[in-house]
Each structure stands twice: as C-alpha cells, then as structure tokens.
Amino acid sequence: MNTMEKLQALRGEMRKKNLSAYIVPTEDFHCSEYVGDYFKAREYLSGFTGSAGTLLVMQDRAALWTDGRYFLQAEEQLSGSGIELMKSGQPGVPTLSEFLGEHLKKGAVVGFDGRTVTGAFVEDIKEKTAAKQVTFYGKRDLVDRVWEERPSMSAEPVWELEISYAGLSREDKIAKVRQEMEKERADALLVTALDETAWLLNLRGGDVKNTPVFLAYMFITKRRALLCAQKSAFSETICNELAKAGVTLLPYESIEDMVASLPAGQRILVDEKRVSYRLLNVISKGVEKINKPSPIALLKAVKTEREIAHMRSVHVKDGVAVTRFIYWLKSHVGTEEITEIGAASRLEAFRAEREGYLGPSFDPIMAYGPHGAIVHYEATPETDVVMQPKSFCLADTGGHYSEGTTDVTRTIVLGELTAREKRAYTLVLKGHLRLGAAKFLEGVCGQNLDVLARQPLWEEGLDYNHGTGHGVGYLLSVHEGPQNFRWRMGGESACVPLEEGMVLSNEPGLYLAGQFGIRHENLVLVRKGEKTNYGQFMYLEPLTMVPFDKDAIEVSLMTAQEIGLLNDYHAKVYETLSPYFTGEELAWLGEATAAI
Amino acid sequence: MNTMEKLQALRGEMRKKNLSAYIVPTEDFHCSEYVGDYFKAREYLSGFTGSAGTLLVMQDRAALWTDGRYFLQAEEQLSGSGIELMKSGQPGVPTLSEFLGEHLKKGAVVGFDGRTVTGAFVEDIKEKTAAKQVTFYGKRDLVDRVWEERPSMSAEPVWELEISYAGLSREDKIAKVRQEMEKERADALLVTALDETAWLLNLRGGDVKNTPVFLAYMFITKRRALLCAQKSAFSETICNELAKAGVTLLPYESIEDMVASLPAGQRILVDEKRVSYRLLNVISKGVEKINKPSPIALLKAVKTEREIAHMRSVHVKDGVAVTRFIYWLKSHVGTEEITEIGAASRLEAFRAEREGYLGPSFDPIMAYGPHGAIVHYEATPETDVVMQPKSFCLADTGGHYSEGTTDVTRTIVLGELTAREKRAYTLVLKGHLRLGAAKFLEGVCGQNLDVLARQPLWEEGLDYNHGTGHGVGYLLSVHEGPQNFRWRMGGESACVPLEEGMVLSNEPGLYLAGQFGIRHENLVLVRKGEKTNYGQFMYLEPLTMVPFDKDAIEVSLMTAQEIGLLNDYHAKVYETLSPYFTGEELAWLGEATAAI
Secondary structure (H helix, E strand, O other): OOHHHHHHHHHHHHHHOOOOEEEEOOOOOOOOOOOOHHHOHHHHHHOOOOOOOEEEEEOOOEEEEEOHHHHHHHHHHHOOOOEEEEEOOOOOOOOHHHHHHHHOOOOOEEEEOOOOOEHHHHHHHHHHOHHHOOEEEOOOOHHHHHOOOOOOOOOOOOEEOOHHHHOOOHHHHHHHHHHHHHHOOOOEEEEOOHHHHHHHHOEEOOOEOOEOOOOEEEEEEOOOEEEEEOHHHOOHHHHHHHHHOOEEEEEHHHHHHHHHOOOOOOEEEEOOOOOEHHHHHHOOOOOEEEEOOOHHHHHHHOOOHHHHHHHHHHHHHHHHHHHHHHHHHHHHEOOEOOEHHHHHHHHHHHHHOOOOEEEEOOOOEEEEHHHHHOOOOOOOOOOOOEOOOEOEEEEEEOEEEOOEEOOEEEEEEOOEOOHHHHHHHHHHHHHHHHHHOOEEEOOOEHHHHHHHHHHHHHOOOOOOOOOOEEEOOOOOOOOEEEEEEOOOOEOOEOOOEOOOOOEEEEOOEEEEOOOEEEEOEEEEEEEEEEEEOOEEEEEEEEOOOOOOOHHHOOHHHOOHHHHHHHHHHHHHHHHHHHHHOOHHHHHHHHHHOOOO | OOHHHHHHHHHHHHHHOOOOEEEEOOOOOOOOOOOOHHHOHHHHHHOOOOOOOEEEEEOOOEEEEEOHHHHHHHHHHHOOOOEEEEEOOOOOOOOHHHHHHHHOOOOOEEEEOOOOOEHHHHHHHHHHOHHHOOEEEOOOOHHHHHOOOOOOOOOOOOEEOOHHHHOOOHHHHHHHHHHHHHHOOOOEEEEOOHHHHHHHHOEEOOOEOOEOOOOEEEEEEOOOEEEEEOHHHOOHHHHHHHHHOOEEEEEHHHHHHHHHOOOOOOEEEEOOOOOEHHHHHHOOOOOEEEEOOOHHHHHHHEOOHHHHHHHHHHHHHHHHHHHHHHHHHHHHEOOEOOEHHHHHHHHHHHHHOOOOEEEEOOOOEEEEHHHHHOOOOOOOOOOOOEOOOEOEEEEEEOEEEOOEEOOEEEEEEOOEOOHHHHHHHHHHHHHHHHHHOOEEEOOOEHHHHHHHHHHHHHOOOOOOOOOOEEEOOOOOOOOEEEEEEOOOOEOOEOOOEOOOOEEEEEOOEEEEOOOEEEEOEEEEEEEEEEEEOOEEEEEEEEOOOOOOOHHHOOHHHOOHHHHHHHHHHHHHHHHHHHHHOOHHHHHHHHHHOOOO
C-alpha cells in the first residue's frame, strides 16, 4: 500500500468506531526518546522518518506536525501523500490541539492508541476543544489493523549490570524508592520510563536503539514490586535474582490490571506528563492521584561513588578513541577521500578497539562545513560529502561502555579558516569555559548558570537554539533529567538544584545556516567544593578528556582567565591521555595540549 | 497594662470563645510591607517593635517568631515578658505551623483576626496539624477587646495623580484589567494589595508609612468596579471623577458583602497567598476560585512611557541630592561631629531642597563601619555613632517625588581603608557592573541573570544573604513584584520574564559581621535592544545617577571590560549632573567621575 491507501484503510477502521479524528504520535508506550520498529506507526503510515512528528488523520484531510529540524525532510517525504505539513512553532501555525479545536464538530470522538499518548497530551486537547464537548477513544490501536507485516515487539535478552558497576543493589534502590513514596504518602508508584526500571533493577536490555533498556513497567507498593515485562527476555538466573529481591515478574500487558487493582482510598504517585492516557484511566475513581515526577528520576541522576569512579575511567578510554580520531582526521583530510559517513565509521572503529565498548549512545553527528549548522544532522548516503582541507568537521558522538556512557563534541579544524569561523569558534569556547569554571552555592539550578555559557554570544546578538546541557545516564539514556543547563523556566525544564554526583553536558554552540556550525561539549560532574561561612560551594569537574582544537582560537578575544582555564584543562588532558599514546601521536598530543 | 497583663486579658477573651491558641501576625488587612499604627497589634501585645514577627498565645505559654535581622532586638524586648523567642530558620526551630502540630490537642480551635492572615497561611497550619483535626475561628479581632487606647484607623486625604504622571487613565487601566480577567475567564477580581488599587485608580494617599497609598479594597466584575474605602478620605471632586470612570465608592467594611454576593457558577480570581482568610471564606461555595497572582501586579510593573520619562528625570534630581550629600560627608567627616542620624537628616535635607520631593520611600539606612554589616540597620539614639575619618558609611536611602520613586545605595569612603575593605568593595562593584551590563534575550528572568552579580563573590567563597534586586513602584511601594533579581526559584520568587519598562534595583553586597558592610545599588530600566536573527535582545539602562566612590577601588582586581563599564557610567553621571553643580562641588564631581 502507498501512503494514501494506508490512510484510506485507517479511515475505514475509524468509521467503524465512529471516530472523527485519529492521532498517531511518535512515542512508544513509555515516552522513550528512541523507539523500536514495532512502534513506528507514524512512520509506517505517513512515510516521514524523522524522530519527532505527530500525524492526525481525519476523514477528509490529514496533517503532520514536526519541528524545525525536519521541515525540509518532511516536505520531501510527505510530497504527494496528501498529508499537510504543519511546521510547529512557526507564526500562524496552530498546535494539534488548536487545530482540533477549530476543525472538529461538536460532540466529535477523537481516537488514538491510549498507550502512546500521555494524560497531559489529552488534557491539552480537552482544554483547547472545550467548546466542542469532544470525547476520546483510546482503547484500540487501529493502526495495527491496517499495518501489513508489522515488525514484532522486540524482546532482546535482559542482562545483569553487576553491583561493581551499579554501586547499589536493587534491594537498596527499591528501599530508597519506598522512602520517597512515604514522603509523598503514596501507597503505590507507577514506573513507565524504561530507563527508570532498568536503573532500579540493575538490569539492561536491547529493545531500544542506542539505549540498553528493555520494555517493561513497574508497579511498586509498600509491600510488592511488580515487574510487567516480556518473560522471554529473562533468563532463569535473573528471574531467581529478582525473586530474591522481592520482585515479581508478570506479563507486560498485565500492568493495566495491576494498576486497576489498587483499591479506592489509596494514593498513587503518577507523572501525568509521562504516563499514558490509558494507564491513567484504569486507575479506580476512588484512588487519589499524586501528579508529580517519579522520584526515581532524581535518585538515578545522582550517581553512586562506584558509578562516578567508572565514569571517570570510561572517559579516559573514550578520550583516547576520540583524540586518536581527531589526529587521524586532521592528518589525513585532503590526502585521502574521507566522507562524513566514513569518518563516523572510523571513529566507531577507534571506540570499538576499547575494552568494554558496547555501541553508540546516539546516532553520531559527523557534519562537514555547512552541515555543521544543522543541529541534529545525520549523514545519509544522499547528503554525505567528502571533507576538504578547510573549514570545520563538527563531531558529536558518544558511546556506551560497561563503565558508563559518553557524549562529546569537538569542532575539528580541517584546514584554512575564515576570520568569522575563528571568531565564532572562540566565542563559543569562551562560553563553554566560563560555565565549566562556575563555582556556585548548593541549591543553584542549571537555569541560574546557563547565562554563563551564552553571555559571550548574547553580547554580540548571537545565540544557539538549544539547551546548554542535559543530564546523562549511567549506561542508560544519554539524555536524562531532571537536571539540565537551560535558561527557560517551566514546561519540560524543571528547575532542579544541582547535586553532588549529577552528570551533565556543557555544550554551547553557534550555527550559521549554509556556512558552518560550532559546538564544544564536555560532560561535567557536579562536586562539592569548599564550605565557608556563606554556605556549601559546588563546582564542575570535567569528565571528558579530549583536546579542543587550538587551530581555530582567536587568542585576542579571550581574557587571561579564560586562557588559564583552557591551559589547565589541556594540561589535565595531556597528563591523562599521554600514557596511552606513543611516537607521532604522542608528539601531536603534546602540541595539541600545549599552553597558548 | 504590662505585657503579661495584656496576654492574660487576651487569654480571658480566648476562653470565652474556647480557643486553644490565638495568632497575632504583623500584617494589616492588605499584606502591606509597612502598616499603620492601628494594625500594630503584635507590637502592642508583645512589646517587640521589629518589622516582622508573629505572636502565638496559648493558655499556658506564648511564643514569637522572627527572623535573623531581629534576634538580638527581640531577645531584649521580650525579656521578662514570658514570651519565648522562636528564631525562624535556625536549626531545630519549628515553624509556627509545626509548633501547633506538636502542641495542640486533638480538636483544638485556633483563633486569629481572619483579616490579618492569608488563606495560604491557614492552609499551611491545616496541613501541619492534619492529625489534630483543628478548626479555625477568624471572625473576631480579640486584641481589639483588650487594647486600651488603640489608635484609630488612618484615613488621610486621598489625592489624584495627574494623568501627565501616570500616563494612562483609570478607565484605560480598568479596561486592561478586564482584558486580563477575560483571559482567565474570570467573572470577578478581588484586589486587596493597596498599591494595586492606588495604581489602578491613579490615586495616592497617606495611610501607610513610606508608601503613599490608602486603605481600600476593590472588587471588579465585567460591569462594575467597586471601591471599598473610607469615604472621609475622598474629596467631592475625586468622588465625581471616580463616578465618571464607572467606579462606585462603598464603605471599607462592605468588601465582605460584595465578595459574598458573587453568585454560584461564577469564577473569581484571587491570590490565596495574598488575600485574607476571612475574604476567601465569604466566597460562596458554588463560586470557582482561580488561585493566581493579581494581573495588576504585572501591569503595574511595566511602566508607561510617561512614567519612564519622569523616572529618568527624578533620578537626576535625586542624583544631585545624593551626590551633594556624598561630597558634604566626605569633606566634613573628621572635622565636624557627624553621627549616623545626623547624616541621614542631612541627606533628607538635600532631598527636600528638590522640587516635588514628598518624603522618604523607606526608613533610611545610614550605617557607619560595623553597622554597615547589619543589612537592615536603622540608627536609633541608642546605636547612633559619630563617624570617624576611616572605613565606610553605607547609605541606602530613597525618596518619593511626584515624578516617581528612588532607591540608591552608595558605600562612601570616609578615610583610610584596609586592603580587605578595598578588596570587598571592588568584588561587589564587579558584580554590580556585570549585572548592569547584561545583554539578554527576551523571555529571560531575573533568576537567569542573578549569577552575574554574585560570581565575583562566589569565586572567592563569599556571598550576600539577600536578593540582588527588587522591582520598584512608581510613587508606590519601593519594593514591588513580580520581577526580581534572585537565584532561588519558587516560593515568593516567581520567575517572571523581564519586560521592557520594568524597573529593578541592582544591589549586590558583602557583609562582614563586626567589621563593615558593602552594597552598591542602582535602579535599572529594562529596555529592548537590537533584534537579530537570534531574537529580540534586551539590556538594562541605569536610572540612578550618583558616582561610585573610586577611593576604595582596587584596580588590579578589575578586568579591562569592567573598568570600561565604570568609566562609561561615570562619564554619563558627569554629563547628567554637572549642569547642577558649580565651583568646588563641580571640581570634585569632575574628579569623582574621572576615568580610572
């Protein structure tokens, strides 16, 4: 079937249920950042392959909402499909909820697979369509009825993350979660985020690309810890270990019955921004909902001593791989034909040489010249280019190792640069260094500090349209909350104090469309510093150990303090990495990290 | 009666109503920062005169909560009264709600004058005493029955603020408020803050110290604008003008009936953090409460073009007065006996010479040497000292003029300084200059920028225990919201984007107990700067025009950029003020503002 035929088939199913509209989002049942093939219903129906987008199908029209990263791609992929492109955030473009508020008839029924949308999503529609007295139908996955040869749901083997890596047993973690539940006087906690379940149980899996998690829900009460997952993914050993820890393994689908079984009068902790509409709706009427973020997010964000020790050492490994790659790229570009995809494979190979390497933590961004200005660029055979000995290669990549997860961006000088390129590179570096050197009082949030990274750009009327930093999981999602470096308040960016043991990225950038892009990214660890009469001070320890390319620095733009910060960092990089290098490479590392 | 006798009399009244506890806070019926004498019930009963404190009377004990500013004073004033001092915020000290949760018996009744506590205050007690099933009695002011010779309620004449000052008519303002009500689908708005009513009606009064407002409530519906106030304070002319604008004047006490008259099914906008318990409780059961800040706060914070023009010119006047004072103080200290109180009177006299001066906008802080380390120091005959030709005089003062309100702090060098004093002075100045020079995107809040002022201190493990800046009213309260410069999120510090036309103080400090205090304060106006591809940029224009004392600057600690900022500011101060100076004073101004 082509797209139009697929939509017609879906409309047929909609008519049977008397639905005026059907919504197909990108999400799996767990609000995951990446989703398995089974969940790619929006992609199957519309043909649009971007990582974010929501399809709306009505009897007489269909539309797809996506964001600025994907306008060009979506225009191409939707062409001829009859699906209108809705450019989210552009002036005059309604949101999906607003669109429904305008176009639905009174009393219309809106459908979706209630497992793929959150309670908050439906609430927003309800609010924007208030005058239309709309009702919702979320019980059936109608796409399933028209999807020929749908891939099966992934159920890769679940494996144990040894306590020597995790630092805290699953029993201890469950006890901590119950303590947090007690603070909220909650009788039950519903865990739907896959990385939260994986963290809590010290288990990892392979059901989601780039993220070693497995499909599962947890339902935790004062006495019981129920794991609803695909039994075939669990070995007998792991089943026994779980049983020992008081965890009961139940079928994946049984989560609805478990949630429904909570008796009236009890209190359940659920995050309506993250939990699916359907699960929220099976909660009994008499149960009180405490709508707050899951306490596991914060527990998981504060790394254990073990995790910290491993993350420090994994960054030495990763630093060796990335630094070797930079040397290889700089010394071969122009003499060898190196494409973006080729360079990404080469870096992957350097990482694969390291012990304990498990795979990439996200799709690599290896962007030459103007491609660097596309924030989430991913080279495809159609876009791939051969790098020339001039301008920049922006390499934003990361890996999972048994000892943790990395995420690093370096903007690598391939040859001659324009004054503008140097100036941009240096301004972004100033911001990166200033944020990295922040010393601040306990209680301060990322929102308080973000300006330090942006200030050198803002002073010149420049900016970058993304957060300055995100939390990073331990062999989990490379993007995790709740902490971050952003300036915007509210919405998804909760203001969470930076606690000792949190890991974040520090990655300011600058993007000149059609010209080049700059980004400098280290992961940093939040640490306690001195305690004075004025309070407990905190600082950021850089975990990433890779030189910044000095060939693009316009020294005259930097203050003495900033030069000092760069030289100190480079001295530490040399001290850390030099034992792993010899000969020419070592000589180059010495130069690359020498004081300016 | 002495304190013990007064408490016994109150306990007698409490027994008649069967109350286990009675709470007497500092507030008037409007959550005002300063209160009239009629409202000083806590002071009358306890003898404690500080500006913040809450008295709890039980049958067998009494306790008073106050904050760190007043620990010493409260200890002295409560001595022998039998009232226990509760040092708020100290480790192990319960809050009033926690104390009640611990000490009340099951089913106890807690009393207070329900007009003097907010809904949120009572909610907090309810939560902390949940297990005790406490009920509340807020109908009677029991203190009134034991207060001999209670001052009468102030009813000073209300006067018109001409449109040439306000820039917007009361009709237009009421229309704007109704627009905001519509956005919330509110049928009614209850206005209890005195400065909000004064702003809305372009009226001023004299019922509250340091703040030209009058006792009043407003109740605004789609059609009616009811002003509940003391009729004797209004001239016939003003009554007629109000009637013309559709405003109905009713007795002050009738607000309860008006609020109670709102029919079920309607929606009322009330801020439960600011509106009194009693008013919240007269709202009919079927009325829906929208618990949000009053929209007037934000409307009032964004100054009109007229107000801005006047605030610029009033700062020239005020700058002349303060600069003249600084010259006088520096050139007379040591040769004349100048005390703190004497200096404050002298500055008041310099201000009084200026046309349109109405009086101080807050109690002046004129603090010599170690007194400068007491953040809210107010010299009394007991504490007053003669200034010596060494160390600093910290002068934090402000005035009301027909053209607006000022608030300025200078730390004035009286003679020889220690290296430590110079270093502290310079670090604080660096922070002040950095925040003042901030360029930022539209949408940024004060919480995003506060770090710029604190960073030079935080880098050395230092800090100041107050916000960096507050909003300033136009001939209203010198402290107003909702915008501010703070780093803490939530609570009273809402994150409000900085909008063009807002006025804030920029006042970092450093306080070394027993030694000296530093504070540098300018008022700044938020303005739109350039609009680039990256968005609308904003910057801060300094309104205050008074030189910073260069005699304390340790130039080696300042960056070239900071020196440039100071020199630019001083050049502007000279250009602005020099036309008002002659002879010796002019020569001194030239030196005081010369580039470093």
